[in-house]
Amino acid sequence: MTDKAVIRREDIELLAPAGDWECMKAAVANGADAIFFGVEKFNARARANNFKMEELPEIMRFLHRYGVKGFLTFNILVFEDELRDARVLVDACIEAGVDAVIVQDLGLVKMIREMSPDFPIHGSTQMTITSPEAVEFTKPFGLERVVLGRENNLKQIKKIGEQAKLPMEVFVHGALCVSYSGQCLTSEVWGGRSANRGECAQACRLPYDLMVDGVQKPMGDIAYLLSPKDLAALDLMPELIEAGVTSFKIEGRLKSPEYVANVVSKYRRAIDKYFEGDESEPSAEEVRELQQSFSRGFTHGFLEGTNNKKLVDGTFPKSRGVYLGRVEKILRDGVVCTIEAPLKRGDGLVFDAGDPTKKEEGGRVYDVRRSGTKLEGEVPEGERIEIVMGRSDVDLTRLHEGDRIWKTSDPALDKRLRSTFETEKPYRTFPVAVTVEGREGAPLRTIWTDLDKGSTVVAQSEMPLERAEKRPLGREVLEEQLGRLGGTLYRLEQLTVSLEGEVIVPKSELNRIRRDAAERLEAMRELPPKYTRLQGAGALAPKVSFKADPEPVTSPRLTALCRTLEQVKAAVRTDAAMIYADFEFIKQFPDAIAVCREAGKPIALATPRIHMPGENGYHRNILNLKPDAVLVRNTGALYYYLRERAEKPGEKHPLLIGDFSLNVSNHKTVELFREAGLDWVTPSYDLNIQQMVDMLRMADTSRLEIVIHQHLPMFHTEHCVYCTFLSEGTDYTNCGRPCEEHRASLQDRIGMSHPVRVDEGCRNTVYNAIEQSGAEYLSEFKELGVPSYRVEFLEENAEKVQEVLSLYRSALDGRIGGSEVWRKLKATNQLGVTRGQLVR
Structure with a gap:
């Protein structure tokens, strides 16, 4: 500590x-x-x-x-x-x-x-x-x-x-948020309302069915698996x-x-x-x-x-307020409950029958009784009481014994809270120190110091001090007159009096001095801080070109991201320029490397989306495997690899390819990551076609790779669906690793099952059930100089991998159009294919 x-x-x-x-x-x-x-x-x-x-x-x-x-x-x-x-x-x-x-x-x-x-x-x-x-x-x-x-x-x-x-x-x-902030694409995928744009549609608060190995798992009243x-x-x-x-x-x-x-x-x-x-x-x-x-x-x-x-209760997705107890008996005008929180007339209640998707009964408490006798004021917790509800508010026939009761509002609490800021008085006051100086024939001089800010003003009388015939100006009068700071931001904390002789000034003049000093000190508090400005800077400059690597890309290249060894074996038999291995467990990487080495194909290993303290061992293992490139998914990992480069300048280091999760959505971000040391950059999945084209026109495209086909990763979360709902454990240390035995997916309200995959850190990614293709925009991307296109696979078999890569190769070579790729994908995909966020 x-x-x-x-x-x-x-x-x-x-x-x-x-x-x-x-x-x-x-x-x-x-x-x-x-x-x-x-x-x-x-x-x-x-x-x-x-x-x-x-x-x-x-x-x-x-x-x-x-x-x-x-x-x-x-x-x-x-x-x-x-x-x-x-x-x-x-x-x-x-x-x-x-x-x-x-x-x-x-x-x-x-x-x-x-x-x-x-x-x-x-x-x-x-x-x-x-x-x-x-x-x-x-x-x-x-x-x-x-x-x-x-x-x-x-x-x-x-x-x-x-x-x-x-x-x-x-x-x-x-x-x-159930998803890591900055890494949730669900609203974007389903409705074009990006969480990275402040438009989250709260898909995590929706009900889902848990599918395990393709079969729905009975979950009772638990439906909100991600809330x-x-x-x-x-x-x-x-x-x-x-x-x-x-x-x-x-x-x-x-x-x-x-x-x-x-x-x-x-x-x-x-x-x-x-x-x-x-x-x-x-x-x-x-x-x-x-x-x-x-x-x-x-x-x-x-x-x-x-x-x-x-973390997740699973039975309701919205605010419930304070738990009050359960319905023990239903009366003709209300219910009986042993309350677990204080209750009084006017409080708001809702009755929870266990299915928040249906209309719930609720309303204001009309009266509180004990054995038929009306109780006044607030009844403390622990009492068994009769709660009287207005029958026009609550249909008592829809209630059941055992229903949970929640106190959803407390007007008295709201009134008390409002009184804290609905006031004419200043919200805060600050201590002020005043020094008073003067002598006969000279103005009274006061020095006021705001002890909170350290600012000081001097306020003088407009007339000279006169000799006092009766009551000379003393500490008591000054304290009273200068301390009348009600309605201002200040309270008199220190008063120092240095007057020569017995002098006097009218009280009206002391009041004027006080008002003047308080106003000037308050004005000084409001002054904005000053920042340095660079003239003409921040302007949108023309494209910045970066030093190309020794192997220029002469014709559009196709790369393949694989999530199984079967997919890797299929992809190396195509003309894919690079294979990305994105496996759930790092122990599977050596097999993928062996397959690629034998086929003479360069291989990139993907990092997890998240980098936590103490997780550098993962990246050390990646470097020990000596891949040709690393697909970098977060700035923590990027810093690790860049530091390795800087500390070992004589060694051969893998290319660093920044993935979509770095959220590159304008040319300034492209420049920043290229200047930092990334060799290749992947644009964000938040861009639609117009936004992508706008960026490509301004950015150096020579080292950009666009993901042209994928199952979009929607939620990326520390919350593990496998551990929560398929084990008795609480985390990876005691869950029994059901993720190694089963395949889970979340079925939404329209019957689509979205696969849930884990990574080495036990984080879950929920992928969209439907593939997304940008095939129809290939010609635009090629015209704007994009040299590399990635196809990402999720659950596809070997035959499908080769078929999809062949389609995109034909389109890149101009043998078929993007629309034909789209039609063929749509015809062969059981769930169809979407243009996703690109179309909007």
Whole structure:
């Protein structure tokens, strides 16, 4: 554990969400140190009300007035045609004095650094930063802090902090994504609403049937196999502080101001308790109030390590509030229940019969009785009572004994929370020190120092001090008049009086001095920070060409990604220029290498999508196998391989090919990764055909490879479906490895079964059941100079591998058109084939 003595209260930040002005005020009023918010464009909460760009100066004045920082969320991928608008928004942020932008797109990071060397950038959780190496990769770009992946546990967080030595921001409360942030393509695949564009359709909250080896597994009332509970780390705050976390982030830009007020005030208290030496646990009432604002059930997420059984409940996908108990008896006007939480008239309830897809009964509590006698006020938990419901609200004939009851709203709590920010008083006050000087015949001089900011103003009387005939100006009068700071941001904390002789000035003049000083100090708090601007920088320059490798590509090449040894053996018998091996377990790689070596084919080995602390052994093993190339899927792994190159310059190193998961969606990102040392770059799967063409026109295409055919990977998750639902275990140490014996898939509402595959780190990828083909766009890509095209296989047999590669080879050579490839694929595929996101 970190020594408490070296952790300073002022180094710890409570970071709150704000989707609108009310939420922002609720956060400030309840103790947030910083706020994150979005404007109408370029943020990962497209459905939030969001602010307008022209409001930035007003927002920052309001926040800085109260000593609160404001971070703008810019946490989406930026497409080529949006770079100019993105530049305008960054410029507005610099001008308004925004304290930092939270960025996902590394191309945007590059553009910001071309505009200003010191404007603060925070690496979003969408960057999928989960290891010290991933943090190190960002350091040349001057990031001020990183937001770690929600899958990192306490030990890993501590290790990242100790090794990488960059401030860390961690989510402590709110909704959890089942997929790694920045690595979820489900909404994109199914509806063209990309999670990397702030348009997540929450496919993880839908019901699925679990198919095991092609047969549906009976699951009872468990249908929401990918819907996690909500994160609540209130009781882990001491451990997180001592692990080196400096910023504690609350999720919820789509939530109500009451939610913001509630959650911020609870975490404010938890942080303050730590520094007061109070080691008491959060009270049951505090936890209940948090559940009341929003809860799908609370979990520590991954903070204490992976426990698949605790992460997903599976019986409901939406907020339930506070668990009240079960229906014990149904009356003519209500139900009998032994309540497990306090209840009073006016509270809202819902009756849970175990199938949230059907209409659920619920409404307001009309009355609470004990044995027919009406009870006043709030009834404490533990009592067996009669809950009277309005029969116009609740159809009591649809209820059953044993149904769970949830308290979904508490108007009294909401009223109390609103009162914290619906007030005319300032939300915060700050200490001020005043020095008073003067002598007869000279003006009274007062020096006011804002002890929070350190700023100082001098305010003088407009008339000279006169000799006092009766009551000379003394400390008592000055304290009373200058201390009347109600309605301002200040409270008088220190007063120093240095008056020569017995002098006097009218009280009206003291009042004027006080008002003038307070107004000027407040205005100084609102001044924006100044950042360096580089003239004419960040402009969209012409294509940058990079030094080609010694083997130029003269005609379009075809490569094949294989996930079984059978596929590798089939692919080497084609003219594929390179074989990628993407196997579930690293122990299968040597066989694939042997097959390729015998056939004289170059082979690339794929890394996992995620890189966690302590996982470099995987990459060491890859290098020991001496592949011709490595398919790099994350910045942590990329940093590892680039460091190996730098440390061993005389050795032969594999080519480094950046995969789709690096989220390259504009030419600036292409440049950044090529400058960093990637030999080849694969564009993001978020691009549709127009966005792809726009990027190709601006980028150096000579080392781009487009994936032209694949089963799109939708969810990529630390949550293991095999462990959760096919074993008694909680993680890889005790699950019995059902993934080695069975094949699972998730069947959606229209009957499509989406395969679930594991990797060496026991992470799951859910693949789209239907293949995607971009064959119809091949001619456009070729015209724009793309030299390499990848076909990715999932479950295909050897015959299918050769047939598909032959089709694409014919199309690349111009013997058949892309539309004919499409028609033939559609005819031979049982489930058909899709154009996927490319068509939109």
